[in-house]
Amino acid sequence: MNRAHIAEHDQDFSDIDRAGLLAELAGHLPPASLLSDTEDLKPYECDGLAAYRQLPLAVALAENEAQVVAVLKTCHRFGVPVVARGAGTGLSGGALPHGQGVLLSLAKMKRILHLDPVARVAVVEPGVRNIAISEAAAPYSLYYAPDPSSQLACTIGGNVAENAGGVHCLKYGLTVHNVLRVRGVTMAGEVVEFGNHALDAPGYDLLALMIGSEGLLAVVTEVTVKLVPKPETARVIMASFGDITNAGEAVAAVIAAGIIPAGLEMMDRATTAAVEPFVKAGYDLDAAAILLCESDGTPEEVEEEIGRMRAVLEQSGATGIRVSTDEAERYKFWAGRKAAFPAAGTLAPDYYCMDGTIPRKRLGEILRAIAGMEKKYGLRCINVFHAGDGNLHPLILYDANVPGETERTEEFGGEILELSVALGGTITGEHGVGHEKLKGMCVQFVADELAAFHRVKAAFDPAGLLNPGKAVPSLHRCAEFGRMHVHHGELKFPDIERF
Amino acid sequence: MNDLTEQFIERIRAASSDSPLRIRGGGSKDFYGEIPRGEILDTRGHGGIVAYEPTELVVTARCGTPLAEIEAVLAEQNQFLAFEPPSFANATIGGVVAAGLSGPRRAAVGAVRDFVLGVQLLDGESRRLTFGGQVMKNVAGYDVSRLIAGSLGTLGLILEVSLKVLPRPVAETTLRLDMPQAKAIEAMNAWAGQPLPISASCWCDDILTLRLSGARAAVASAREKLGGEAVADADAFWSGLREQRHEFFAGEESLWRLSLPSVTPPLSGTQLIEWSGSQRWLRGDAEAVRAAAAGAGGHATLFRSGDKSAGVFQPLLPALMQIHRQLKAAFDPRGVFNPGRLYPDF
Numbered sequence: 001m002n003r004a005h006i007a008e009h010d011q012d013f014s015d016i017d018r019a020g021l022l023a024e025l026a027g028h029l030p031p032a033s034l035l036s037d038t039e040d041l042k043p044y045e046c047d048g049l050a051a052y053r054q055l056p057l058a059v060a061l062a063e064n065e066a067q068v069v070a071v072l073k074t075c076h077r078f079g080v081p082v083v084a085r086g087a088g089t090g091l092s093g094g095a096l097p098h099g100q101g102v103l104l105s106l107a108k109m110k111r112i113l114h115l116d117p118v119a120r121v122a123v124v125e126p127g128v129r130n131i132a133i134s135e136a137a138a139p140y141s142l143y144y145a146p147d148p149s150s151q152l153a154c155t156i157g158g159n160v161a162e163n164a165g166g167v168h169c170l171k172y173g174l175t176v177h178n179v180l181r182v183r184g185v186t187m188a189g190e191v192v193e194f195g196n197h198a199l200d201a202p203g204y205d206l207l208a209l210m211i212g213s214e215g216l217l218a219v220v221t222e223v224t225v226k227l228v229p230k231p232e233t234a235r236v237i238m239a240s241f242g243d244i245t246n247a248g249e250a251v252a253a254v255i256a257a258g259i260i261p262a263g264l265e266m267m268d269r270a271t272t273a274a275v276e277p278f279v280k281a282g283y284d285l286d287a288a289a290i291l292l293c294e295s296d297g298t299p300e301e302v303e304e305e306i307g308r309m310r311a312v313l314e315q316s317g318a319t320g321i322r323v324s325t326d327e328a329e330r331y332k333f334w335a336g337r338k339a340a341f342p343a344a345g346t347l348a349p350d351y352y353c354m355d356g357t358i359p360r361k362r363l364g365e366i367l368r369a370i371a372g373m374e375k376k377y378g379l380r381c382i383n384v385f386h387a388g389d390g391n392l393h394p395l396i397l398y399d400a401n402v403p404g405e406t407e408r409t410e411e412f413g414g415e416i417l418e419l420s421v422a423l424g425g426t427i428t429g430e431h432g433v434g435h436e437k438l439k440g441m442c443v444q445f446v447a448d449e450l451a452a453f454h455r456v457k458a459a460f461d462p463a464g465l466l467n468p469g470k471a472v473p474s475l476h477r478c479a480e481f482g483r484m485h486v487h488h489g490e491l492k493f494p495d496i497e498r499f
Numbered sequence: 500m501n502d503l504t505e506q507f508i509e510r511i512r513a514a515s516s517d518s519p520l521r522i523r524g525g526g527s528k529d530f531y532g533e534i535p536r537g538e539i540l541d542t543r544g545h546g547g548i549v550a551y552e553p554t555e556l557v558v559t560a561r562c563g564t565p566l567a568e569i570e571a572v573l574a575e576q577n578q579f580l581a582f583e584p585p586s587f588a589n590a591t592i593g594g595v596v597a598a599g600l601s602g603p604r605r606a607a608v609g610a611v612r613d614f615v616l617g618v619q620l621l622d623g624e625s626r627r628l629t630f631g632g633q634v635m636k637n638v639a640g641y642d643v644s645r646l647i648a649g650s651l652g653t654l655g656l657i658l659e660v661s662l663k664v665l666p667r668p669v670a671e672t673t674l675r676l677d678m679p680q681a682k683a684i685e686a687m688n689a690w691a692g693q694p695l696p697i698s699a700s701c702w703c704d705d706i707l708t709l710r711l712s713g714a715r716a717a718v719a720s721a722r723e724k725l726g727g728e729a730v731a732d733a734d735a736f737w738s739g740l741r742e743q744r745h746e747f748f749a750g751e752e753s754l755w756r757l758s759l760p761s762v763t764p765p766l767s768g769t770q771l772i773e774w775s776g777s778q779r780w781l782r783g784d785a786e787a788v789r790a791a792a793a794g795a796g797g798h799a800t801l802f803r804s805g806d807k808s809a810g811v812f813q814p815l816l817p818a819l820m821q822i823h824r825q826l827k828a829a830f831d832p833r834g835v836f837n838p839g840r841l842y843p844d845f
Contacts, residue, residue, distance in 0.1 A: 118688050119762045142692060163638050170635065176642065177613050190818050198758040198797035199605065199777045200649075202813040203823055203841070205612055208645035212638045229694040252554035258577055258666030298694060300716030357634040359555050389635040390555075429636035437639070444639050448626045452829065456641050459825035472640065 009476045011468055013081055013100035018057055021078045025060060025102070028070035033108075035059040044103050047088040047095040048150070051352070051406070052435055056083070056097035063108045065185065065221040072219065073189035075102055081468050082187070084215045086127060086155030090162060091353055092434030094214045094470060101468075104219060106157050112136050113222070120227045121180060121197060126157025126220045130164075133225060142227035145172035148430070149338060157220040163212030165430035167263045167337070168294075170388035174430070176211040178226050184210065184218035187461040197224060209456070214432050214471040217460040231296035234262060235306055238333050239313045240287035240320035244268065245364035247289040250316035251387045252360055254293065257312045259305060263294035264388030265337050268367070271382045271395075275336035275343040283336055284320050291318075291387065292333060340384045341395070348380070348397035352409050356420030357391045357429035369419055370394055377412040379405070391429035392420070418443050433471045441471075442478035450475060502561075503545040504627070507656055510540055511625040514835040522652040522837055524563055524591030528598050530803050532651050532840045533811050540656070542593050549659060550633070553578060557616060557633045559661040562593025573664055581608040581665040585741050593657045599649025602741040603699035603710070606691070606761075606774035612648035614663045620647065620655035623831030633661045646826075652837040653845065654830040668698070668712035672722055673733035678707045680765040680772070687775040688762050695721045701740055702772040703747050710737060740773070747771040747780065753804035755781045755788045759797035766791050785809035812842060820844065 025034055035041055036058045045053040057080070062068045075082045081101030088095055097103045109125035112132070116122075117140035122133055130151040134143040147166035148154055154164070160182055163175045172178070181195035195207035210217055241247035247266055254261060267275075267290055272283040283290060293313065295305040306323060313321060324330035336343075344351040358366055367383060374381050380397045394416055398409040417427040417440045427433070427440035441450065453472040457464065473481075514520045514537075521537035529535060546563035553576040560569055566586045573579050583602030584595040596618070601610040617631030631637055631644035647654060678686065683702040690697055696713035708730065711718045722729075730736060739745045747769075748754065757766070761776035771780040781788055785801065789809075792799035798813035815823065820842070827834075827845045834845065 116762075117692060119760055120688075120692050140692070163642070165636055173609065173613065174636065176645070177609055186818075192816075192818050192822070196796060196798070197760040199774060200599075200610065200758050202798045202800070203815050203819065204650055204654075204826060205599075205646055205648060206819070206822065208612055208642050208648075212642050217641075229692055231694055255556060255666075256554045258669065260665065297714065298717050298720060300720060301714040304714045304716045357636050359552070359557075359634060361552070361555065386636075391636045424632070425634050426632055426637040426639045428639050429634070430638060432638050433640070441639060445629075449628050449630070449640070452622065452626075452628055452643070453640050455829035456643065456826065459822055459829050462825075 008474055010474045011464055013079070013098070016057065016080055016100050017078060021074065021080055022058060024074050024078070025058065025071060028074065029060060029067060033061040033063065033067070035061070044085065044088070044097060044105070047085070047090045047093060049091050049093045049096075049434070049436055051400070052093045052096050054097045054099050056099070056101055056103040059103045059105060061105045061108050065191065068104070068185050068219055068221055069189045069191065071102065071104055072185055072187055076188055076463060076465060079463070079465070081465050082219070083467050084157070084161070084219045086158035087129070087153045089150040089154040090158060090432065090434065091355070092428070092432040092436040094161065094432050094434035094467070096435045098468065106220070107155065109221070117142060117227075119197070121224050122227055123222060123224050124156055125222060126160075127155050130154050130156060130159055137227045141230045143230050144225050145178050145228055146175050149341065156223050156225065160211050160220050160223055161213065161215045162430065162432045165386070165389070165391070167265055167386065170264060171260050171262050172228070176208055179207070179211060179223060180226055181224035182207060182210050182220055183222035184220045186218050187463060187466045191221075192218060195224070212432070214434060215467040216457050216471055217466065219466070231262070232298050233302055234294055234296035234330060235302050236263070236292055236294040236324045236330050236333050237306060237309055237313065238322045239291045239293065239318040240284040241289045241291065241317065242319050243288045244367050246317050247291055248360065248363035248387075250291060250313055250318065251363075253312050253316045254309060257308060259309055259312070261293050261309065261388060262296040263292065265292045266290070266385040266387040267337060267340065268383040270380070271340055271343075271384055272336065274347050274382060275339050278343055279332070279335040279339050281332045281336045287319065292337060337384065340382075344382060344395040344397060347382070349399045349401065350397075352396040352398065352413055353431075354394045354396070354413050354416050355391070355428045355431040356417050356425055357389065358420050358423045358425035360387065360390045362423040362425070363387070366392065366416075366419060366423060370416060373412055373415055377408045379408060379412055381412070386429070389429065390425065414439060435470055438473040438477065439481050441473050442481055447475050447478070450478065501544050501546065504621070504658060507540065507545070507621055507658070508625040511621060511623065511656070511835060514538075516834040516838070519835050519838045522597070522656055524594040525565065525589035527587035527590040528594055531598060533843060534807060535840055536838055542591060542656070545658065546591075548572060555633070556635070556664050557661055558664050559633060559659060560592050561659050562591060562657045564592045566590045566592055566595055577667050578664045579667050580614065580662060582611050582614055583741055584611060585743065587742060592660060596648050596657055596660050597650065597652045603701065603737050603773060606700070606777055607698045608665070612645045615644050615648050615660065616663055617661040618644040618647050618657055619659040620657050622655045623833050623835050627658070628655070631661065635663065651841045653827060653841050655836065670715040670718040671698075671710065671712045671733070672718055673730040673736065674709045674711070674722065674725055674727035675730050676707045676709070676725070676727035677705060678702070679705055683707045683772070684762070684765060684776045690725070691761070691775045695724070697721070697775070699737060700773060700775050703745070708736065745771070751805065752782045753806065754802045755783060756800045756802040757781055757788070757792045757797060758800070759792065759795045763795040763797070789813065810843070815842070
């Protein structure tokens with residue numbers, strides 16, 4: 001299949017020699033590391049987005065890079081798709097198996113190979129959990145900065161694939177800002193290194209391209225991360241606001257005052273009401289929204305910054321302000337934010353988490369629109385917001401057992417994402433496109449841009465076998481979705497035949 | 500503020516691998532990279548700040564906008580481009596991104612690529628493509644905008660770029676300490692592992708100069724902890740370093756930029772060290788410098804030289820070069836943009 005063809009149409013993998021493939025894989029892996037019985041495959045049928053499920057042909061559990069190379073070379077020769085997977089905590093279906101493919105789990109590759117406190121780097125295998133790096137670095141008062149909510153479970157390989165963020169990324173950056181080097185294997189089985197232990201590498205910045213590529217360019221086998229000094233102390237302000245727009249303006253005012261808080265999060269009243277019974281953080285349940293505004297650094301520095309932030313928040317109309325006095329209280333204030341997802345799970349049998357990012361100033365606008373959509377779709381939505389980054393996580397509450405609710409939820413989510421794009425933002429801030437947001441990609445990008453993405457993939461994986469059908473939709477698929485968005489009076493996919 | 504996109508498209512259409520284009524803004528980095536070839540496509544007419552929202556921390560500008568103009572507008576709001584790119588007198592923002600050069604603050608805050616949020620470009624088939632955007636977090640599609648940073652115009656003509664900006668630090672002070680090279684490298688690495696507000700470092704001639712930036716209290720306590728003497732004309736010192744007006748950079752001998760793990764022990768030869776040990780400027784002959792860089796796990800760039808026969812950028816391993824060639828073909832299949840400027844192969 002030629003490259004242009006891949007860009008236009010989804011590939012067809014219906015004629016796979018499964019028996020031949022399994023026989024050959026068995027020659028490269030210990031028996032316990034190759035799963036092919038349905039009951040063994042079942043735990044791998046979905047990732048953190050459980051709405052989509054698919055059994056793979058087989059699961060390969062690699063223990064080292066040589067096995068990764070062998071699996072990829074074999075699959076390459078058989079023309080079989082490969083989907084890489086870490087802990088499977090992803091929220092966009094990026095690790096959803098391919099029905100005609102091999103699921104390659106890196107979870108067994110979980111050694112920290114090297115930690116150098118002087119050079120402030122750690123070299124780790126892809127299956128190492130995010131939090132495990134910070135734990136290993138803690139004796140040196142260092143840590144790995146990106147802290148996605150799933151950091152107890154999620155792996156660094158998955159963080160690289162998704163360019164994971166967290167609640168501190170406005171100040172400390174995303175995965176792309178905190179990784180120095182990625183070693184990986186291409187679909188053809190070639191070992192390549194992107195970046196190095198210096199601050200830059202010769203040639204194109206392939207490291208930046210690899211990070212956030214959702215497992216479509218190469219399989220990660222080793223990562224060098226930067227470690228940074230742990231701030232001596234941190235304190236958080238909890239501020240209440242009588243209305244959401246006001247809270248949004250307060251966020252802008254903090255930034256305008258020249259402050260980059262270590263964390264800046266917002267929860268709406270529906271969220272605080274949902275989490276308060278669990279965490280008993282003392283949230284102001286009368287407030288339309290509360291802001292959590294954290295400062296870290298030396299004690300003197302934090303005191304100075306908390307004072308400045310407090311003044312700005314008061315001027316911006318905060319109706320109540322509390323400042324954490326010790327670590328226990330700081331954790332308590334944060335507990336509700338971290339518990340928002342589980343709390344959503346108690347409000348309804350199912351919830352669907354969106355991930356649009358918008359310019360911060362459009363916050364009031366999008367929240368009012370979401371309130372309107374709640375009525376339109378007859379579904380509730382609670383909102384948590386990485387306010388500093390403009391990254392909104394509306395959680396749509398639904399019940400998959402009620403006929404039609406899943407479809408309505410998807411439409412609701414789709415409308416939020418389309419609005420995010422219309423407001424100058426993006427369909428995904430940190431969760432990735434995966435399987436879930438392919439439609440959204442057709443809204444955010446025109447055909448020429450999607451075709452460019454397909455050519456980028458082909459530069460690494462000409463056969464199109466790594467995680468096919470994810471992250472970047474085929475042009476044909478965009479046309480078929482029937483979401484004919486007319487921009488500037490032009491049809492977005494004019495050359496594609498429509499069904 | 501003019502929009503020359505249509506003229507650019509015509510030029511790209513008319514170009515071919517036999518008559519390629521040499522994309523050029525202020526020409527401030529004509530010396531950088533392999534020898535430029537092709538007919539000059541001057542981007543300076545396509546200028547102007549398209550959008551700047553201080554509270555969103557984003558500025559969007561057309562490629563031909565002078566860096567100085569952007570910095571002046573940001574300064575009015577007490578903000579800045581934290582990666583401190585060199586202007587070399589008259590850089591444009593397109594050139595800043597295409598060259599990917601960062602200044603003294605790089606080790607503390609990140610490089611050009613870390614601040615690029617989005618680009619709009621014309622590819623080699625004159626298609627107008629937009630990647631990334633104006634928001635802080637965006638993982639829709641591959642991160643092509645960061646790929647463009649440092650690609651020396653070989654993948655496309657940048658029309659417009661959006662950059663993250665930061666507030667200027669509340670307080671800043673500069674210290675000078677007498678210290679031999681080995682001790683300075685050791686000290687810079689030790690301090691980088693502590694919560695100290697060091698925003699720039701420069702070692703040369705047994706003198707280590709450090710800049711502290713941040714909250715008043717943090718700068719004051721670090722100042723006390725680190726000792727040394729305060730430098731009066733600090734801004735002049737750091738801008739001199741950034742613009743390579745520092746006396747170390749005078750002279751015609753080949754100048755090498757070595758990007759190394761920060762803990763790399765002292766190398767031989769006259770040199771100036773920045774970025775807590777990660778960037779070292781060296782005078783010397785190609786073979787020895789390249790070997791030293793590779794031996795330390797980094798790479799060497801022939802930054803300024805009359806003789807580029809040794810190759811400007813460290814050669815790539817075959818598998819990586821193959822990906823480079825394919826990416827070049829993906830964006831510029833006819834080979835019309837800046838041929839040979841990055842590597843002679845393309």
